[in-house]
Every structure is written in structure tokens, then in C-alpha cells.
Amino acid sequence: MTRVFSGVKPTGHLTLGNYLGALRRWAEVDQHQADALFCVVDLHALTVDHDPARVRRLSRQAATLLLASGLDPRRCTVFVQSHVDEHARLSYLLECVATDGEMRRMIQYKEKAAREQARGGSVRLSLLTYPVLMAADILAYGTDEVPVGDDQTQHVELARDLAVRFNHRYGHTFVVPKATSPKVAARVMNLQDPASKMGKSDDSGPGIVYLLDEPEVTRKKIMRAVTDSGQDVVHDREGRPGIANLLEILAACTGGDPEELAGGYASYGALKKDTAEAVVELLGPVRERHRELCADPGFVEGVLRAGAEKARAMARPTVDAAYRAIGLLPA
Ligand code: TYM
Numbered sequence: 001m002t003r004v005f006s007g008v009k010p011t012g013h014l015t016l017g018n019y020l021g022a023l024r025r026w027a028e029v030d031q032h033q034a035d036a037l038f039c040v041v042d043l044h045a046l047t048v049d050h051d052p053a054r055v056r057r058l059s060r061q062a063a064t065l066l067l068a069s070g071l072d073p074r075r076c077t078v079f080v081q082s083h084v085d086e087h088a089r090l091s092y093l094l095e096c097v098a099t100d101g102e103m104r105r106m107i108q109y110k111e112k113a114a115r116e117q118a119r120g121g122s123v124r125l126s127l128l129t130y131p132v133l134m135a136a137d138i139l140a141y142g143t144d145e146v147p148v149g150d151d152q153t154q155h156v157e158l159a160r161d162l163a164v165r166f167n168h169r170y171g172h173t174f175v176v177p178k179a180t181s182p183k184v185a186a187r188v189m190n191l192q193d194p195a196s197k198m199g200k201s202d203d204s205g206p207g208i209v210y211l212l213d214e215p216e217v218t219r220k221k222i223m224r225a226v227t228d229s230g231q232d233v234v235h236d237r238e239g240r241p242g243i244a245n246l247l248e249i250l251a252a253c254t255g256g257d258p259e260e261l262a263g264g265y266a267s268y269g270a271l272k273k274d275t276a277e278a279v280v281e282l283l284g285p286v287r288e289r290h291r292e293l294c295a296d297p298g299f300v301e302g303v304l305r306a307g308a309e310k311a312r313a314m315a316r317p318t319v320d321a322a323y324r325a326i327g328l329l330p331a
Helices: 016-033 042-047 052-068 086-095 100-104 107-118 125-139 150-170 215-223 241-254 258-263 268-294 297-326
Strands: 003-008 035-040 077-080 145-147 178-180 193-197
Touching: 003 016, 003 125, 016 035, 016 052, 016 145, 016 241, 016 268, 035 052, 035 297, 042 052, 042 125, 052 077, 052 268, 052 297, 077 297, 086 125, 086 150, 086 297, 100 107, 100 125, 107 125, 107 150, 125 150, 145 150, 150 178, 150 297, 193 241, 215 268, 241 258, 241 268, 268 297
Parallel strands: 003 035, 003 145, 035 077, 145 178
Antiparallel strands: none
């Protein structure tokens, strides 16, 4: 059976981008078709300036939202990264296979490091090695497929490269994984700045639809989305990025095709209205289940405890094999 692994980083409240690019597919497809693990990758949240209490709060909230999105602990394994030591153990070995140049070429590193420096802050070393830890997350489980949004494909490519290199040098140890992304909405853009990704750690609240936004707030954000000059509704990512983004969101929500949907609209206003309603309708049940789960925190904790135990048992043999293959003396 195909092994699937994916994760979400608790650096902010989860967004419509996370849902359409990743979570929804995990719940609707992956957990039914594969042996799947989904992880709140809390160690990754420590790579930029962070507040410990906030990371803890966001980790719990992200885990609750994974379940609220429809992940069923009877069908898949849901856990928190720091509960399973194998991720950090394997990450060090992979640092001994990765190169400094490779890390510095990562787009997200370049962007985030530049942002930290512009703020006058310093860049944590862990921000540079982040993709190695991500590779460890993936390779520890013998993962075949990694369902992610577009922004993560370069990182998954690196995990592939490291797996191939390790296997070549030290003998076959890792499955070589590949990224999969959704056909539409693989990169949901910020509603106020359609040239940038809708990212949960960004500051521009009005351009980001959060999964837990009240319906009225969601409607307002979508109705106020920046559109392009012009009148006709066409799906043109380059020329009309604002409208293309709304068409993609609508298509992802309704199961339609952005090009075909474009033909049905005579004005931007009507498109915005339908998009807002489609998003509100899609997220309604998630918010509802989130509310129910918050009333039963013991349930979520139990899921995470059992998930970590299962994950540990799955990762340990591969990580132990990597320790032996690379030349470490067995304990
Ligand atoms: P993160 O937490 O930024 O995002 C979680 C998932 O949501 C997708 N996503 C989007 N998809 C479409 N449009 C958007 N605007 C958008 N924003 C986010 C992401 O592509 C991702 O699939 N490094 C990863 C977390 C990670 C991971 C892993 C993922 C750590 N280890 C191992 C897979 C496998 C990250 O920061 O995702």
C-alpha cells in the first residue's frame, strides 16, 4: 500500500490555502487510499522568532483542525513531530549528506532569511537546515507520496535527492518519495496581494481567510479582494492574478474548472459573491467540528498520544537502519 506523509507547521492560524492545497485532500483522498500519516510539525515552528506559549497553543489548534477537517484516527495516523524522537535523530544523519550550498539555494530560506534581516533580526541556523528536518520527516516513514501545495515541492525534491544520495553511498535505506499537488488551488494567493501566496505567518490579515474566521469576516475579506483593472472575467494568472485567484478558489470549492467558470460571469462582483458563499459553505462543517472537538480536549490528546506511539514504531526500524548504514556502532 502506498505510504503517504504530510505535515503542517504551527506558526499561525491555518488558512484557506492550507485547506485547499493540503488538508482537504488528505481527508477526502489520501486517508482512504493510502497508509497515511499527518503531522503537526512543531519543531519547524522554532526556526523563526517564536513565543513558546503561542507555539503550544497553535500546535493544539492545528491538531484539532486536522481532525475537524475530516482526518479519522481510525483511518490514518495523526501526531505531533516532537513526540517522536526519530525525526531529530534522522535529521542529523541527513545533515551529513546534505551540503551547505544546497540549503542556501532553497527559495523559502532565501525569502525568510531576507525578511528576518530586513527586520534587523538574526537568522537562526535551524532556518537554514529546515529542509533537512523536513526530509527526515518524510524519509523516516518510507514515504512514497507527499501531498503538498506548490510552495513545498522544492523541499520534497531535496528529500528525493538526499534519499538517492544516501542510498547510493551507504546502501539502499530509503524509499525515494515524490510530491503530489492538487490540480486547482495548489497555490492560493493573498486576496490583498495576488502576487504573494496566502501564508499563515504573514501579517496582512485582510488578505488571508483563516479556517476559523466567522462567516461574515470571510465574506468581507473576499468581497474586498483586490481585483485587476478591466471588466471581463477571464482566467489569466499572469494578466489578471486577482481574478484568477478567485476563480481557482471557487473552482476548488465547487469542483469546477476555473476556465469554464470564468465564462459564466459578466462582472467581478458576481464572481466575488459566489466565491464568498462557496468558501463559507465549505468551511462551515470544519468550524462546527472544531467547536465540538474543543469541548472534548481529552479526545484530541488521546489521538495524539496513540498517533505518536504508532508513528514511533513505524519510523524506528528505518532510522535504526540508517544509523547502521552510515557507520555508527550499534548500541
Ligand atoms: P505549511 O505549514 O506552510 O503548509 C501546510 C500545507 O499547506 C500548503 N499550503 C498551501 N497550499 C496552497 N496555497 C497556499 N497558499 C498554501 N499555503 C500553504 C503547503 O504547501 C503544505 O502542504 N514545510 C512544510 C511543513 C512540513 C512538511 C513536512 C510537509 C514539514 N515537514 C514533511 C510535508 C512533509 C510547511 O511549512 O507547510
